Structure formats: structure tokens, C-alpha cells
Amino acid sequence: MQVDERRLREALSKPAEYGEDLDLGEFEQESRERVEVDEDVRRRSLEVGVDLRRASSLTTFLQIDHEIAYRAVQKQFQGDIELMPIQEALERYPWVRELFWNLVSPYADKYTAYNALRPPSGFFLRILEGRRLHMPIQACFFSYSPGIIQSVHNLIVAEPGSEAYIITGCTMRRGDQKGLHIGVTEIFVKPGAKLNYTMIHRWGPNFHVRPRTGIILEESAATSYNYVLLGHVGSFQSKPFTRLEGRGATISMSNIIYLDGSSKMDMGGDCSIAGKNGRAELTTSAVALDRAKLTMRGRILCEADDGRGHISCRGLMLSDEAEIYTIPELISRRMNASLTHEAAIGRISEDQLIYLMSRGLSREEAESLIVRGFLDVSPLNLPSFLEESIKKIIDLAIKGF
Amino acid sequence: MLRVENLHVAVRDRLILKGVSLEVGDGEVHVIFGPNGSGKSTLAMAIIGHPDYRIVSGRIFFDGQDITEKPIDERARMGISIAFQNPPKLHGVKLKDLLARIASENGVGERFLEIVDRLNISQEHLNRYVNVGFSGGEIKRCELAQALASNPKLIILDEPDSGVDVENLELIGRFLSESLRGRSALIITHHGYILRHLKPVKAHVLIDGVIACEGDPDQILNRIMKDGYRWCERCRLMRGV
Ligand SMILES: Nc1ncnc2c1ncn2[C@@H]1O[C@H](COP(=O)(O)OP(=O)(O)O)[C@@H](O)[C@H]1O
Ligand SMILES: [Mg+2]
Numbered sequence: 001m002q003v004d005e006r007r008l009r010e011a012l013s014k015p016a017e018y019g020e021d022l023d024l025g026e027f028e029q030e031s032r033e034r035v036e037v038d039e040d041v042r043r044r045s046l047e048v049g050v051d052l053r054r055a056s057s058l059t060t061f062l063q064i065d066h067e068i069a070y071r072a073v074q075k076q077f078q079g080d081i082e083l084m085p086i087q088e089a090l091e092r093y094p095w096v097r098e099l100f101w102n103l104v105s106p107y108a109d110k111y112t113a114y115n116a117l118r119p120p121s122g123f124f125l126r127i128l129e130g131r132r133l134h135m136p137i138q139a140c141f142f143s144y145s146p147g148i149i150q151s152v153h154n155l156i157v158a159e160p161g162s163e164a165y166i167i168t169g170c171t172m173r174r175g176d177q178k179g180l181h182i183g184v185t186e187i188f189v190k191p192g193a194k195l196n197y198t199m200i201h202r203w204g205p206n207f208h209v210r211p212r213t214g215i216i217l218e219e220s221a222a223t224s225y226n227y228v229l230l231g232h233v234g235s236f237q238s239k240p241f242t243r244l245e246g247r248g249a250t251i252s253m254s255n256i257i258y259l260d261g262s263s264k265m266d267m268g269g270d271c272s273i274a275g276k277n278g279r280a281e282l283t284t285s286a287v288a289l290d291r292a293k294l295t296m297r298g299r300i301l302c303e304a305d306d307g308r309g310h311i312s313c314r315g316l317m318l319s320d321e322a323e324i325y326t327i328p329e330l331i332s333r334r335m336n337a338s339l340t341h342e343a344a345i346g347r348i349s350e351d352q353l354i355y356l357m358s359r360g361l362s363r364e365e366a367e368s369l370i371v372r373g374f375l376d377v378s379p380l381n382l383p384s385f386l387e388e389s390i391k392k393i394i395d396l397a398i399k400g401f
Numbered sequence: 402m403l404r405v406e407n408l409h410v411a412v413r414d415r416l417i418l419k420g421v422s423l424e425v426g427d428g429e430v431h432v433i434f435g436p437n438g439s440g441k442s443t444l445a446m447a448i449i450g451h452p453d454y455r456i457v458s459g460r461i462f463f464d465g466q467d468i469t470e471k472p473i474d475e476r477a478r479m480g481i482s483i484a485f486q487n488p489p490k491l492h493g494v495k496l497k498d499l500l501a502r503i504a505s506e507n508g509v510g511e512r513f514l515e516i517v518d519r520l521n522i523s524q525e526h527l528n529r530y531v532n533v534g535f536s537g538g539e540i541k542r543c544e545l546a547q548a549l550a551s552n553p554k555l556i557i558l559d560e561p562d563s564g565v566d567v568e569n570l571e572l573i574g575r576f577l578s579e580s581l582r583g584r585s586a587l588i589i590t591h592h593g594y595i596l597r598h599l600k601p602v603k604a605h606v607l608i609d610g611v612i613a614c615e616g617d618p619d620q621i622l623n624r625i626m627k628d629g630y631r632w633c634e635r636c637r638l639m640r641g642v
Pocket of ligand 1: 442444
């Protein structure tokens with residue numbers, strides 16, 4: 001899509017609809033450090049599910065600040081997918097230029113505008129028609145230089161009948177590092193394609209995050225869009241949007257959130273069912289500790305026959321200074337649509353604790369088992385090997401990394 | 402193994418047990434009968450140390466130690482285990498993971514899988530969350546598996562046979578007759594069925610928070626079957642309790 005630079009410059013001063021407003025001038029535009037893939041980078045990537053030690057055997061994309069540090073396609077999948085820097089894809093394919101900024105508006109707010117004004121960086125991933133990848137594609141976006149705005153734009157096309165698991169980990173070099181991550185992701189899921197897109201994020205108290213995501217699903221396409229955030233984040237705001245365009249499309253957006261410190265998180269999920277028989281499900285399990293504040297905005301709009309939507313939010317409060325606020329919205333424009341929501345926020349049940357203690361677990365052990373159970377990963381629809389590794393990451397987060 | 406002395410227990414300021422004494426020797430199986438609401442589960446909860454069940458007076462000794470003041474988890478680690486009558490659901494905690502954990506912390510290791518097998522708990526159930534969507538009978542078997550996975554010295558079974566079909570009663574009964582060997586047990590039950598396999602040495606009848614009667618399990622069960630608990634009430638009057 002053609003962008004209008006004058007409008008972009010205007011949009012640079014436009015706050016986002018939700019979340020804390022940031023002054024972009026307080027951050028660095030360019031990396032000041034020479035990027036190096038060292039042990040720290042490897043270790044922290046692993047904490048967000050990206051195993052760089054297996055980079056040579058798994059399909060991997062590693063971007064540090066704005067530099068593509070590593071890129072490789074697993075041998076057995078060469079010819080099944082294309083993975084390249086977005087810049088390269090924009091040069092090579094006119095149709096990618098057409099798709100670019102189609103699902104997310106560059107004028108939406110200062111973050112998208114900033115992103116659109118910069119030279120694009122990020123990946124282009126295309127899963128070719130009918131190809132089924134049973135091994136995950138891993139991507140890592142690493143913030144390296146202190147104070148930097150890491151601006152990323154990814155575009156994914158899952159061609160008809162294809163199937164893939166994508167895991168993206170985002171993190172940074174030092175826990176106390178200042179910075180801003182603006183991640184634009186546009187995902188096109190063609191008829192009958194299946195995609196599982198799972199993000200694992202780990203940030204710090206001085207780090208701010210503004211993901212901007214748009215997904216479009218064609219006929220019988222199915223997508224799991226999963227977001228896992230562990231620990232502390234300065235501020236976070238996102239409201240990924242999915243349009244279920246084709247008949248019988250299915251989206252499941254799941255969030256697993258373990259939020260501590262004085263984190264401020266405003267997370268949303270917005271689905272619009274436009275194709276007959278579309279199904280949308282938004283699921284959140286969130287644990288709030290310390291002074292963490294979480295707002296959950298779920299919205300499902302149904303304008304198609306036999307559409308179904310469900311929003312569920314379960315919150316576990318582990319502190320009296322924390323806050324969980326849920327705002328579910330359901331909009332139906334069809335008699336035969338069925339939209340539901342449920343929310344429950346509470347503390348750890350004493351009955352459950354005593355039950356586990358009667359089996360010999362200490363109170364602390366019982367609590368941590370219940371919290372881990374609460375952050376159940378089964379809604380993420382992951383294959384068992386990924387499920388296990390994500391469970392381990394969550395376990396580590398609960399133990400305090 | 403277990404000695405309960407003149408135990409008075411209150412729940413939410415209401416006195417439920419009003420002076421219960423009993424003693425279960427090493428390797429002995431005892432049974433507790435009593436009408437609904439007589440305080441059987443309350444006695445079980447007091448023995449395991451459930452914090453909602455306040456011991457007003459009296460003492461509990463286990464394995465030679467006074468455990469009256471000990472917290473629930475410590476008692477469990479000392480070797481007391483229970484199969485609850487009405488356990489809670491544990492969303493997100495897989496039965497398999499919980500059993501494996503109980504087993505590994507008590508030196509049972511992989512052998513918990515034998516228990517699971519003998520109790521006819523399927524692989525599918527092992528992968529489910531504890532008690533979530535389990536039927537009544539499944540809950541009972543899952544409780545038994547947990548109670549045994551800790552290799553306890555004393556096991557308390559609170560109505561392990563209620564709501565279990567005949568086939569599974571047979572299975573549970575036979576399995577228990579083997580796995581209780583060398584352990585002490587206190588079994589709360591309404592049915593005589595499960596006792597066929599277990600040969601308890603003594604029965605205690607709890608009525609209205611006191612032991613109204615005790616003695617040979619078969620004899621007592623026969624009388625209860627014939628005359629109901631009225632007989633025990635008379636017995637209590639006779640004993641002048
Ligand atoms: N957790 C509890 N909260 C309130 N009342 C209780 C609780 N547990 C037991 N009780 C009361 O104590 C009495 C004895 O109950 P219980 O020990 O469960 O009897 P049984 O197991 O013999 O049927 C009943 O009146 C019951 O309502
Ligand atoms: Mg009872």
C-alpha cells in the first residue's frame with residue numbers, strides 16, 4: 001500500500017487510543033552499540049523460547065535492534081517456505097508491496113506512524129501452498145542498545161492449505177534497560193491454511209511495548225494467536241485485530257500473563273466475524289502481583305450468519321496493590337449468532353491449597369503449583385514439544401528467573 | 402500408630418466432636434460407622450490437621466508423637482494420608498503430574514504407575530486436571546491413588562465406596578486388601594461391601610459427635626443393617642456415655 005508521508009508526520013503526534021502516552025523523543029532512534037551475538041543474547045533468547053544453539057537446525061530469524069543477525073531455513077523445509085528480511089521481499093515482490101500496511105493502518109497512532117516512516121525491518125515469511133511444517137519457525141527480536149526504539153514490521157502469508165508453527169520471542173539485553181518496542185505484524189491466512197503464532201515476551205521496568213497486529217482469515221482458515229508475557233514491563237499496550245473474512249474461519253487468541261512489579265499493561269483482542277460460521281475465541285489467564293495493573297479489552301463483532309464468539313478472562317490476584325480490569329464487548333448483528341463472555345477474578349482458593357498441603361506440599365509449593373496450573377498452556381494449541389518448553393519458561397518465570 | 406484422646410472439635414464455633422477417643426495399632430484396620438452428619442468426616446479432618454477444624458481440647462498422637470499442634474503438611478510428611486470424601490477441583494494441575502510429585506517426594510518413584518494401573522485409571526485420565534470433569538467413581542479412585550502414592554503409615558479413607566459401582570467396588574476392595582498390608586487404616590463407610598475384603602479388627606460407631614458403640618465390625622454392621630442406628634443409640638444409653 002502507498003503511504004502518504006505528510007499524513008504520517010501528522011500522525012507522529014497522535015496518542016494511541018489506549019495506554020500510557022509516550023514521548024518518542026525520549027528514546028534513541030539508532031543503535032549506538034556494535035551488536036554481538038554473545039552468551040547473554042543466547043541465554044535471554046532461550047528465556048523467550050528461541051533456541052539459538054539450534055539455529056543451524058531450526059528455521060530461525062534473529063534481529064538485534066535493526067540488524068538481521070541471523071537467518072536460516074531448516075534444510076528439510078527449503079522450498080516449502082520463504083523467509084527473508086521484509087525489505088528484500090518488498091523489493092522482490094510487487095504483491096508484498098500491495099499487502100504491506102493493509103491490515104494495520106500506518107496512521108493509527110504515533111507508533112505505527114513512526115514505524116512507517118523508518119526504513120522497514122523485520123521478516124517476511126511465506127508458507128507455500130499445501131506445505132505442512134511440523135517443526136517450528138523461530139524468530140527473535142532483541143533490543144540491544146540502551147534507550148533504543150526497536151521498530152519491526154513482519155508480514156506473514158500462509159498460502160492455501162499450508163500449516164505452520166511460528167514462535168517469536170522478544171526480549172532485551174539487560175533487565176533494567178530503557179527502550180521501546182514497536183512491532184507491526186500483518187498476517188494473511190489463505191483458504192484452509194492453519195497457523196499457530198505464539199509470542200513470548202520478557203521485558204523490564206523501563207521498557208515499553210506497543211505491538212500492532214492485524215490478521216485476516218479466508219475461508220476455513222484457522223489461526224491460534226498466542227501471547228505470553230512474563231514478568232515486568234514499564235508499559236504495554238496492544239489490541240490485535242482479526243477479521244474472519246471467509247466462511248468457517250476460526251481464530252483463537254489466547255493470552256497468558258504473569259505480571260509483576262509496577263507493570264502497566266493494556267491488552268486487547270478484537271475480532272470481527274464477517275464470514276458465515278466464523279468462530280472467534282479470546283482467552284486470557286492473568287496473574288497480577290505486586291503493583292501490576294492489567295486491563296483486558298475483548299471485543300467480538302458478529303455480522304455473519306451462525307457466527308460464534310466467546311471471551312473468557314480468568315484473573316488471579318496475588319497482591320492487594322495489583323489491579324485487573326476486564327472489559328468484554330460483544331456486538332451481534334445476526335439473530336443466529338451466539339456470543340458469550342465470562343470473567344472471574346479471585347485469589348488462590350484456600351480449599352485447593354489445603355488439599356495439596358494434605359498431600360505433603362508446603363504452602364509455598366502448593367501456591368506455586370496452583371499458579372502454574374492457572375497459567376495453563378493448553379489453550380495455546382501447541383504441539384507437545386513446544387508446550388513443554390513453554391511450560392518450562394513459565395515455571396522459571398514463577399520461580400523468578 | 403494413632404491415638405485420639407478425648408477429642409473435642411469445633412467447626413466455625415460449632416462443637417461437632419464432643420469427646421472422641423480411639424486407638425489404632427500398627428498395621429490395624431479400623432472402621433467408622435455413623436449416620437450422616439454425625440461427625441465422621443470431621444474426625445478425619447481433625448486427624449489430618451485441616452485448619453478449618455479447630456481442636457478445642459483433647460490430643461492426637463501419631464507414631465509416638467503428639468501431633469495435635471502440627472500443621473497439615475507436616476502431618477502428611479510424617480506419614481498420614483487421606484482420601485477425601487469431597488475433594489476440590491484443581492484446574493491446570495494434571496493428575497499425572499500431581500501423582501508423580503507425591504510419589505517422588507515419598508520415595509515411591511515410578512511405582513505410582515502400578516497403583517494407577519491397579520485402580521483402572523486410564524492414560525486419558527492421567528492427563529486430565531485433577532477432579533475436573535471426573536465422575537463420582539473416578540474421583541474416589543483418583544483419591545485412593547493419591548492417598549497411596551505417598552506410601553503412608555496411616556491412611557484415612559473417607560467413604561471410598563460411596564457412589565462407586567459394584568464392579569469398581571470389587572476392584573477397589575481387592576486392591577486395598579493388598580495395599581493396606583503393613584499400614585494402619587481408618588475407613589469411614591456406610592457399606593459393608595468394602596469390608597469383605599479388608600478384615601478390620603474393630604468398628605467404632607459415631608453418633609452425634611461421640612463414639613456410641615464399638616466392637617467387632619461384623620457384629621456391629623449386622624445389627625446396623627437390621628435395626629439401623631437406633632440400636633447404637635440404645636447401646637450408648639446402656640453404656641451410659
Ligand atoms: N466445613 C464445614 N463447615 C460447616 N459445617 C461443617 C463443616 N464440616 C462439617 N460440618 C458440620 O458438622 C457436622 C458433621 O459433619 P461431618 O463430619 O461431615 O459428618 P459425616 O461425615 O459424619 O456425615 C454436620 O452438621 C456438618 O454440617
Ligand atoms: Mg462425611
